[in-house]
Amino acid sequence: MDNQQTLKTVTSLTGLINGHIAGLDRERENLGKVTEMLNDILTNDPAYKEATEKAKEVAKEKGKAKADILQQPTAHDLAFKIKDSRIEIKQLALELSGFLTEYQKLTGSNEFEGEDGEIRQIVYTAKLVNKTNFGDK
Numbered sequence: 541m542d543n544q545q546t547l548k549t550v551t552s553l554t555g556l557i558n559g560h561i562a563g564l565d566r567e568r569e570n571l572g573k574v575t576e577m578l579n580d581i582l583t584n585d586p587a588y589k590e591a592t593e594k595a596k597e598v599a600k601e602k603g604k605a606k607a608d609i610l611q612q613p614t615a616h617d618l619a620f621k622i623k624d625s626r627i628e629i630k631q632l633a634l635e636l637s638g639f640l641t642e643y644q645k646l647t648g649s650n651e652f653e654g655e656d657g658e659i660r661q662i663v664y665t666a667k668l669v670n671k672t673n674f675g676d677k
Contacts, residue, residue: 561668 582588609615640662644650650662 557668 610619640652643652644662651659652662653659
């Protein structure tokens with residue numbers, strides 16, 4: 541692709557990206573308004589209010605029962621192992637992502653064959669995040 545064609549493509553993509561950002565913003569705003577309207581209807585309904593209060597009471601009882609059970613050594617140990625395992629899975633997945641990025645750069649391949657013989661495709665997900673979310677201003 542020559543420079544002029546690349547510039548046209550980038551300009552076109554920029555327009556599409558900006559259009560989609562605006563569309564997402566509009567839809568999010570509309571969703572907020574509609575959700576608020578529905579919540580107003582629900583909170584003004586006496587039967588819904590009563591059911592909500594009952595549900596809160598049951599949730600409190602459930603939470604207390606769970607807390608009591610988690611005081612038992614076996615249950616407490618298992619809950620800790622679950623939490624620890626989830627942290628380990630996140631860490632391994634993050635490291636794997638870095639390794640796959642480097643593998644793709646070095647080999648130029650978007651596929652990886654595992655020890656089990658299964659061929660997996662390397663995929664990336666792109667999304668926009670405000671720079672302020674990273675502490676950059």
